Amino acid sequence: MTKPRLWFLCFLAVVAAASHALPHPPNFSPMAAVALFGAATLPGRWSALVVPIAALLLGDLLLQVTYWAGWQQHWGFYKGQWVVYACLLPSILLGFAIRSRRHFATIALATLGSSLFFFAATNFAVWAYGSGVSYPKTGAGLLLCYEAALPFLKNSLLGDGFYSLVLFGSLALAEALFPVLRTTNSKTELAYASPLAD
DSSP, X not given: OOHHHHHHHHHHHHHHHHGGGSOOOTTOOSHHXXXXXXXXXXXXXXXXXXXXXXXXXXXXXXXXXXXXXXXXXXXXXXXXXXXXXHTTHHHHHHHHHTTTSOSHHHHHHHHHHHHHXXXXXXXXXXXXHOSSOOOOSSHHHHHHHHHHHHHHHHHHHHHHHHHHHHHHHHHHHHHHHOGGGSOOOOTXXXXXXXXXXX
């Protein structure tokens, strides 16, 4: 992988993560998309894991600073946040799974899968551990928790779809315009299929 390409991928991940500090609807977040994008595009498994998580931590830090400054009502760090980061692992695994076959359909399916898993896992954690809201520790309580969270699912789907489109679309456009950003077919890299290809 060329250095310009690596820096460009890192730049996209950091900018998307930092945009979380802008005013946004609840659950309209770049987190799952950044994890998916990083795992699908960055070279090597360690960089594909570390860069997105570092970018997201930086985004949450920026969000916390803007909260302290009184510029918005959302905070960046909170109790139980580790659950949210742990729930990004499936997004990373899906990103690894589509590395060699990135096109619109696989990216869309991976994005949808990430959103649904994230919704199921984080709301299960809310039911199990509580997060300012307490539900009965029964099957009915779990269903009630999921039902109460349904309005937030729409924003999650929209946010994940938006950020995936921006990240993968920006990469495809940049590759088309700047040959230096294109991947090479070396033995250590997987060939790239444009997300805009058939």
